Amino acid sequence: TDHERIMYERIFQMNEDLKCQPPPQPKSELLEMRQNLIDTIQTINLPPAFLDDIIDRLGGVDNVSEMTGRAGRVVRINKGNKNPSFRFVRRTNAAKENKYGLSMPVSEEDTDRLNIVEKRKFMDGRKKVAIISDAASTGISLHTACNSGAKDRRRVHYTIELPWAADKAIQQLGRTHRSGQVSAPIYKMVVTDLGGERRFAAAVSKRMANLGALTKGDRRAATGSDLSEFDIDSKFGRRALKRFYDCMTAEPPYCPSKGSNAILDAHAATALNIQSAAYFSNNIPERRILILNEVQDCFERIGIDISSKSRKKVEVKAFLNRIAALTVANQNLVFSLFMGTLDDVIAEAKATGQFEGSVEEIRATSIELMSPLETITKDSSSGALTKLATFSVDRGCSFLNAAKMCLDMIPPKDYSNNEEMESNKSVSKSGFYVSRNRILGRFLVLFAKRKVPLMENTEEDNGNMIDYDPLGLMVLTRPNTGTNPCGKSSADLKNTYKLVASIDDIKTLMKDSCSEWSAETMVKLMAENHPVLTKLWIDTYRKSNQFNSEVGMAARHSKIGMVTGAVLHCLLALEKSVAMRTMAERSMKIIRVKITSTGKSLVGVKYPVDQTAIESLRTWMATLETARNGISHLLVDEAPPPIQPKSISWISTPPKTMKSFFKPVVTSAKKRTNPGANKVDDKSVINTPSKKVRVGAMAKSSSSSKKSKSITSFFTKLK
Numbered sequence: 001t002d003h004e005r006i007m008y009e010r011i012f013q014m015n016e017d018l019k020c021q022p023p024p025q026p027k028s029e030l031l032e033m034r035q036n037l038i039d040t041i042q043t044i045n046l047p048p049a050f051l052d053d054i055i056d057r058l059g060g061v062d063n064v065s066e067m068t069g070r071a072g073r074v075v076r077i078n079k080g081n082k083n084p085s086f087r088f089v090r091r092t093n094a095a096k097e098n099k100y101g102l103s104m105p106v107s108e109e110d111t112d113r114l115n116i117v118e119k120r121k122f123m124d125g126r127k128k129v130a131i132i133s134d135a136a137s138t139g140i141s142l143h144t145a146c147n148s149g150a151k152d153r154r155r156v157h158y159t160i161e162l163p164w165a166a167d168k169a170i171q172q173l174g175r176t177h178r179s180g181q182v183s184a185p186i187y188k189m190v191v192t193d194l195g196g197e198r199r200f201a202a203a204v205s206k207r208m209a210n211l212g213a214l215t216k217g218d219r220r221a222a223t224g225s226d227l228s229e230f231d232i233d234s235k236f237g238r239r240a241l242k243r244f245y246d247c248m249t250a251e252p253p254y255c256p257s258k259g260s261n262a263i264l265d266a267h268a269a270t271a272l273n274i275q276s277a278a279y280f281s282n283n284i285p286e287r288r289i290l291i292l293n294e295v296q297d298c299f300e301r302i303g304i305d306i307s308s309k310s311r312k313k314v315e316v317k318a319f320l321n322r323i324a325a326l327t328v329a330n331q332n333l334v335f336s337l338f339m340g341t342l343d344d345v346i347a348e349a350k351a352t353g354q355f356e357g358s359v360e361e362i363r364a365t366s367i368e369l370m371s372p373l374e375t376i377t378k379d380s381s382s383g384a385l386t387k388l389a390t391f392s393v394d395r396g397c398s399f400l401n402a403a404k405m406c407l408d409m410i411p412p413k414d415y416s417n418n419e420e421m422e423s424n425k426s427v428s429k430s431g432f433y434v435s436r437n438r439i440l441g442r443f444l445v446l447f448a449k450r451k452v453p454l455m456e457n458t459e460e461d462n463g464n465m466i467d468y469d470p471l472g473l474m475v476l477t478r479p480n481t482g483t484n485p486c487g488k489s490s491a492d493l494k495n496t497y498k499l500v501a502s503i504d505d506i507k508t509l510m511k512d513s514c515s516e517w518s519a520e521t522m523v524k525l526m527a528e529n530h531p532v533l534t535k536l537w538i539d540t541y542r543k544s545n546q547f548n549s550e551v552g553m554a555a556r557h558s559k560i561g562m563v564t565g566a567v568l569h570c571l572l573a574l575e576k577s578v579a580m581r582t583m584a585e586r587s588m589k590i591i592r593v594k595i596t597s598t599g600k601s602l603v604g605v606k607y608p609v610d611q612t613a614i615e616s617l618r619t620w621m622a623t624l625e626t627a628r629n630g631i632s633h634l635l636v637d638e639a640p641p642p643i644q645p646k647s648i649s650w651i652s653t654p655p656k657t658m659k660s661f662f663k664p665v666v667t668s669a670k671k672r673t674n675p676g677a678n679k680v681d682d683k684s685v686i687n688t689p690s691k692k693v694r695v696g697a698m699a700k701s702s703s704s705s706k707k708s709k710s711i712t713s714f715f716t717k718l719k
Contacts (some may be wrong), residue, residue: 064129065118067136125150142175144182146651155185180651233316239343242314253292257340264288267333298330338401360591366394367596377570377621384566390609395482396556399537402447403519410507427472428490431502431534445536448474451487479537480556481545500533564604573620
């Protein structure tokens with residue numbers, strides 16, 4: 001419209017008038033502020049870029065192959081001077097600026113081209129270090145290839161930043177571990193001790209375990225890297241986290257593991273944010289409880305509800321994600337307490353044989369061989385023997401050994417004082433207990449000991465005995481089954497058993513009645529003062545001296561079988577022999593047994609010892625031998641496949657280039673000078689890169705062979 005045209009002309013004229021005016025004079029205040037800002041920026045000591053600093057420390061761009069997608073980098077200009085200077089350079093054309101790298105990437109194709117050139121320099125040995133980013137994590141081989149110039153340099157692969165995806169982690173690790181390599185690489189996983197960062201390693205370890213047995217060191221694993229120490233998102237991790245939460249919900253909170261006191265003391269010594277003067281207090285128990293209250297506040301700040309009512313399930317992944325929001329000091333404190341609890345849980349699982357992937361240690365009062373080792377088979381190739389061992393395991397505890405356990409709890413300096421050792425009435429006392437009622441027709445007797453012993457504090461704690469285990473977990477020892485590592489709470493113990501002789505009663509009895517503190521003396525005094533308890537323990541120990549259990553009484557002795565020696569060559573027969581048995585017998589755990597009389601240890605595969613299982617083992621062993629001799633085909637023992645000559649040729653042959661590909665095959669001088677060489681069969685051929693050409697046809701064109709051939713004439717069909 002006319003109105004819009006008039007407005008446009010007016011605005012255009014105003015803009016032209018502004019362009020014709022001289023620029024405004026700068027204000028001195030603004031100039032001064034700008035100069036002050038520039039001076040302040042120059043005084044800031046900023047740390048160098050991570051990647052540039054690593055390249056500079058490892059020898060600069062002349063020694064490091066950078067395979068990234070960066071457009072520029074900061075390099076050192078004068079290396080020999082004491083005061084070096086740095087300069088930001090673009091990865092410009094190598095012909096113009098050789099010392100500063102390659103051409104600047106402007107697209108993905110240019111980036112790939114740069115990475116290929118840098119890779120070639122590393123593989124040829126011109127550069128000793130290669131730095132790979134996510135942009136070059138696929139499609140590049142950096143292994144010790146047989147035909148590379150640096151094949152004698154073993155690769156050491158440092159993984160500084162683990163990705164979330166397990167398949168991407170395997171891709172990155174596979175850059176240096178490939179077929180046709182001279183030596184396998186060494187992997188180094190760089191992870192800080194921050195609890196928040198451990199969640200990355202835990203996630204990758206968990207997903208890699210799902211892809212393959214990488215956390216178990218399985219032979220099928222592509223990398224051979226052991227990430228089992230990072231796999232905390234497991235059933236043992238959830239069990240440890242639940243115990244950690246239960247300890248924090250108690251009032252007052254208590255230590256979740258044996259090493260928690262050392263963790264709390266270290267945190268108090270190095271804490272940066274002091275919230276209370278109790279950190280400087282000489283009362284160590286009060287200071288530890290204050291730090292545990294601080295842990296409760298940390299859970300509340302990051303949104304973790306640790307109450308048992310609202311907590312439906314325990315998730316280690318959520319715990320690791322949330323603690324990353326804490327400060328470094330509190331993050332390390334919470335994660336250290338959790339890891340200490342996890343160590344205790346794993347130690348208990350190993351003691352009971354529940355920990356997967358570990359060698360189960362058979363522990364008992366006495367372990368002896370029932371018969372000499374029986375040879376069941378012999379490896380035909382190596383001559384190694386496979387033997388069957390049968391052990392008699394006595395797990396009972398005599399009354400004399402129970403007296404020794406009791407006296408070990410009383411320190412020598414307390415022999416003469418009259419103070420009570422355990423005064424907490426809410427927790428069961430250590431001592432001898434008898435069941436309140438008959439259980440399956442018998443009264444049961446046991447010795448209970450505190451699982452978390454009371455800590456005797458120093459003079460700074462005013463000599464007070466502080467209890468850090470309000471649940472009062474007790475370790476029980478029975479005359480027929482020995483010591484059970486799993487604890488029993490004080491409430492459950494009081495409901496089922498009554499205390500007959502506590503540790504304080506035994507201490508008073510020994511102090512008043514004798515001058516020599518020995519287990520034999522204690523047995524005599526207990527027989528005089530507690531005859532029913534003593535008789536019940538001795539009778540239970542004597543009547544359970546058998547392999548078969550009775551009603552209300554478990555047997556002391558048990559049999560354990562082990563297949564030891566060379567086991568790998570007959571592993572198939574072992575699996576077949578227990579295929580129809582229970583799940584526990586099919587698991588084929590690795591066990592270690594130490595013979596009590598000789599002190600010798602044997603390691604092997606746990607195997608049932610009944611006659612049926614042994615006969616089945618012998619049958620399948622014989623079947624395996626006949627199969628290897630070619631008589632039977634029930635078991636197929638595959639021999640290792642031979643190495644293909646084509647594969648050997650492919651590995652040892654240098655890679656073809658454009659020049660070598662089009663180079664014709666030249667016969668030796670001896671054949672050229674042979675006068676009989678003209679008499680050649682028309683069917684004989686010479687291999688050339690392009691095609692097979694008859695000798696007769698080549699003789700016809702010998703006159704024109706001196707002329708230079710073009711690519712078109714080279715591929716022209718011969719007529």
